Amino acid sequence: MEQGVWDASEQGSETAPLADVLAFLEASVETLCEVDWSDHDADELVDAVGRAEIVARRLEAAGSRATAELAGLHRQKGRSAGGVATMLAEKLGLARGVVHGRIEAGGRRATPAGRAAAVGEITAEHERIIAKAVSGLPGTIGGTAKARFAEALTEFARAVAPAELRAEAARRVAALCPDRGQGREEHQERQRSARLGAVRPDGTSTLTMTLTPRARALVERALCDFGGPGGAVPCEPGSDERAPEQRAHDALVHQWALGSTVDPARPKGIASIVVRVTPEQLEEPDALVETDSGTQLSVRQAVSMAGSMPWFVSMLRGGREELHRIDVDAHPERRLASAIQRLVLYAAHGGCTFPGCTAPARRSQFHHVEEWSRGGPTTVGNGALGCPVHHAFVGDGPSAWKTVANPDSPGRCTWLPPGVDRLSDV
Incomplete structure (x- = not known):
């Protein structure tokens, strides 16, 4: 020692x-x-x-x-x-x-x-x-x-x-x-959850999930199909430098993108993402734009998401919103707006049109500017976005708000507070 x-x-x-x-x-x-x-x-x-x-x-x-x-x-x-x-x-x-x-x-x-x-x-x-x-x-x-x-x-x-x-x-x-397997599936269904975290200062966010076996199987399938080297991201063999966690992220995003298709015949609506981008913003790839749910991303990311399938092409001509390729007002006699009509308003308005409201389009409803009960058609021109709170403001009572078309701003409406009946009185 x-x-x-x-x-x-x-x-x-x-x-x-x-x-x-x-x-x-x-x-x-x-x-x-x-x-x-x-x-x-x-x-x-x-x-x-x-x-x-x-x-x-x-x-x-x-x-x-x-x-x-x-x-x-x-x-x-x-x-x-x-x-x-x-x-x-x-x-x-x-x-x-x-x-x-x-x-x-x-x-x-x-x-x-x-x-x-x-x-x-x-x-x-x-x-x-x-x-x-x-x-x-x-x-x-x-x-x-x-x-x-x-x-x-x-x-x-x-x-x-x-x-x-x-x-x-x-x-x-x-x-x-x-x-012990009795009641197992009911327990699993009770435990399932998904929580989308707040957007962090760098623009990223977290997603925390508790998966049922079915959901896990779907995730594993996505990881198997698209999570390997070169999966979901075309590249030369041996040149994929992504970490395994990054490949898993890209695989899930790719799978979700495949499911976000637009099919007017689908009875339960359309799963899609709407991003409003102006011609000026297209010239700045790093400029920030928002989805209809309020998520910020760069123009470069938005264009990448769009890929080669521009399902909707909307233009402002003479101040009016125009949607090409699809007849959005095919059934004005129906009371409920179609999914495509809502998508047009998502792109046109970006969110609730009530003055000062910042609710994104994803959490807004189709509102008839001229009320349906008074003959207002279900068309894009007679539509406006209103969040559930402000949409409920409109009615016939003395404390109710009204909405009227604004000739100076085609495609948008003006909200009139209680006691005001004409646009000139605002």
């Missing part, structure tokens, strides 16, 4: 003092941290990374055993398990749940997964997944069957990532406990 550091080669089979073992470990780690990895070739680095990973796993398992022993000593003094975890969490600067997990893992060192984790064959996360799966088995399954179940999962864990192990454990538990 030199400078208070224990040398394993000098001690033979004797059990070294704990302080000496820890000093030797700290000195070894210090030496490892000083290694210049750039001086080594790929084969040496692969070996080093693998050995360091095993050492890290074994250290974590040893730390969990020590934490469990320490917790046991405190419990002998009358402290509760929760109190011990809180005390250690404060002392170590860790979350209480992390300490709880280490105490529990240290107590499972005799299990198949615990033994595998102790020698670095699996990670602590693998061990926790297996322990949770075993604890979830019903009491009707005997101890021998549980041990075989744990051994089989441990063997499986040696060659897979934690996510694959978690899915396999769930499948095996379901096979052993088929009765």
Whole structure:
């Protein structure tokens, strides 16, 4: 031993003092941290990374055993398990749940997964997944069957990532406990969710989803079809430099774009994105424009989204909105506006036309400028966008608003407050 550091080669089979073992470990780690990895070739680095990973796993398992022993000593003094975890969490600067997990893992060192984790064959996360799966088995399954179940999962864990192990454990538990499948689909439907986050300063946003199995299958299909190198983005073989996460993003966007088609015959409306771009903005690819739902994107991105299928070509001629290729006012006698008529107004108005309202088109309704009950036709010329709040302002009562066509602004209307009957009185 030199400078208070224990040398394993000098001690033979004797059990070294704990302080000496820890000093030797700290000195070894210090030496490892000083290694210049750039001086080594790929084969040496692969070996080093693998050995360091095993050492890290074994250290974590040893730390969990020590934490469990320490917790046991405190419990002998009358402290509760929760109190011990809180005390250690404060002392170590860790979350209480992390300490709880280490105490529990240290107590499972005799299990198949615990033994595998102790020698670095699996990670602590693998061990926790297996322990949770075993604890979830019903009491009707005997101890021998549980041990075989744990051994089989441990063997499986040696060659897979934690996510694959978690899915396999769930499948095996379901096979052993088929009765738990009752009400599973109803539970999945209740859990499904999607939340579109706010737009961040750089223009990006987040999408958080909890997927049903069907939704996951569709996402996996999209990733399989379009998420590989070169998928969804044409490029030369071997030249795709996107990260896997970026390829997944592009695959889903490509799949959604395929579903955003315009078909007037579809009974449930049209799934499409409308972006208002002026000729002046087309000359500035970096200029920001908005979709009908209020999302900002650059002109370059908008043109890229349009691709080679300009379903709608709208023009302002003499101040009037004109939509080419489609007869938008084919059925003026119908009370409800068609999806295409709403799309024209989305492009023309951009959102609610009530003075000062910023509600985007996606959250606005078709409003008859001349009321339907008084003979107003369902046409683009007699239509205006109104958000649900301001659309409800219009009526026949003394406190109701009115709308009239404005000859000075073709294609738009003027909102008249209560008590005003003529445009000249505004």
